[in-house]
Amino acid sequence: MASPSLFPTFQRLSPIIYLYTPTRSPNPDPASPDLIILATWMGAPPKLINLYVTSYKQLLPTSRILLLTSKMSDIFVTPTSTYQSFLLPALPLLQATTGKIVGAVYSNGGAFGLTNLARLYAAHTGRPLPLDGLLLDSAPGSAADLVSGQRAILASIPPFLRRAPARVFVIFTIQLFFVLYRIMLRWTGRVDPITSIRADLLDGRLLRRGGMRAYIFSEEDVMVPAGAVVQHAQESERAGWTVRRELWKGSGHVAHARADKERYWAVVRNTLGS
Numbered sequence: 001m002a003s004p005s006l007f008p009t010f011q012r013l014s015p016i017i018y019l020y021t022p023t024r025s026p027n028p029d030p031a032s033p034d035l036i037i038l039a040t041w042m043g044a045p046p047k048l049i050n051l052y053v054t055s056y057k058q059l060l061p062t063s064r065i066l067l068l069t070s071k072m073s074d075i076f077v078t079p080t081s082t083y084q085s086f087l088l089p090a091l092p093l094l095q096a097t098t099g100k101i102v103g104a105v106y107s108n109g110g111a112f113g114l115t116n117l118a119r120l121y122a123a124h125t126g127r128p129l130p131l132d133g134l135l136l137d138s139a140p141g142s143a144a145d146l147v148s149g150q151r152a153i154l155a156s157i158p159p160f161l162r163r164a165p166a167r168v169f170v171i172f173t174i175q176l177f178f179v180l181y182r183i184m185l186r187w188t189g190r191v192d193p194i195t196s197i198r199a200d201l202l203d204g205r206l207l208r209r210g211g212m213r214a215y216i217f218s219e220e221d222v223m224v225p226a227g228a229v230v231q232h233a234q235e236s237e238r239a240g241w242t243v244r245r246e247l248w249k250g251s252g253h254v255a256h257a258r259a260d261k262e263r264y265w266a267v268v269r270n271t272l273g274s
Contacts, residue, residue, distance in 0.1 A: 006046040007053070010067060013089040016074065016113070020053070020065040031273035032060040033132065034099025037117070039068040041138070041254050042075065042109030052257070056104075059269055066090060068117065070109030075193050087113075087120050094121055094129070102133040102272040106254050107224065108194055111139045115200035118207050128208040133272045134241075137216045138254045140201060142228035143194035198232055202239050209240040214271040216256050216264070218248040244271065 010018035036056060040049050049069070056065060074083055094101070094117075105111045118129040200206050213236050217229040230245065237243045246267055251259035 007050065007067065009053075010065075014086045016069050016071075016086045017090055018067040018069075019093065020057075020067065022057070022062055022064065025062050028062045029060065031269065032062040033102045033272060035064045035066060035093075035097050035101045036060065036272065037066045037068065037101065037103040037114060037131075039103065039105045039110035039113040039117075040070055041107035042070045042072055044070065044106070044109070044254075052106075055257070055265060056268075059265055060273060066093065068110070068113035070113055075109065075112050083116060084120055087117050090117060091120060091124055095125065100132045101130055102135075103131050104135040104268070104272065105137070105139055107138045108141050108197060111136070111197045111201065112193060115197055115206065118200065122206050128204060128206055130208045131211060133212045133214075134207075135214050135216070135268055135271050136201075136229075137256060138221055138224045138229075140198050140228065140232055141194055141224040143192045143198075201232065202235055204239070211241060212244065212271050213241045214244040214246055214267055216246045216248065216267065218251045218256065220250055221253045223253040 007018050007020075010020045012018050038053070038056065040052075049067070053065065053067070056063070068087075103114055105114050121127070121129045213233070215229050215233045217224065217226050219226045226247070233243050233245050244267070248256045248259055257264040
């Protein structure tokens with residue numbers, strides 16, 4: 001397929017996944033993993049995604065990048081079977097990768113993409129997704145914190161809808177959606193996606209235990225509470241992963257790289273590089 005204009009150096013594999021393959025180098029970077037699974041936050045603008053992609057290419061220049069994008073509808077509306085079909089083209093790539101695979105997830109949207117990809121991989125291979133390192137930026141959140149969830153959805157919609165007078169109607173609609181969504185979950189017996197994400201990230205049947213996990217978070221993040229991240233980091237440690245807790249000061253949701261660029265990319269390289 002031709003590369004889409006949104007991500008010019010990537011091959012489009014499905015409506016939500018793209019693959020970047022670097023030019024073969026005669027001197028491969030020894031720190032670069034074979035494949036980076038880069039799972040972005042809900043409603044992330046392509047312009048910002050490309051900024052992160054550029055930094056990953058510079059930091060780990062001989063790594064392929066499997067990009068997973070995320071929309072609100074993927075998490076709350078799209079049927080599981082449809083969403084899994086969007087992920088299916090990534091399966092042969094993962095199965096054929098013999099080198100090091102690492103992951104970087106951004107917010108709950110990214111964590112949702114990664115855990116569903118891990119579910120797909122485990123269902124087809126009978127093995128957990130073999131990640132050697134995982135960066136979690138502003139994730140995972142808490143299903144109990146409805147206000148933070150509503151803020152995350154509000155942030156994912158187009159900017160003109162966040163301004164008055166549309167903002168009042170949009171906030172009311174989001175609140176109504178949450179009420180109806182919780183009623184639907186209770187009626188059907190389904191588990192809410194945030195609870196599933198938190199559990200799946202700890203499930204050794206889906207993600208291979210061991211390796212490094214770095215949690216990057218801040219107390220100023222109004223969408224993913226710091227306490228929810230710290231609790232999950234503790235649970236990851238007890239489940240067998242080596243954990244780094246990276247508390248940022250003064251930075252908002254998925255904005256830690258802008259607050260301290262040098263520190264941020266040093267954490268990425270130490271977590272995902274060899």
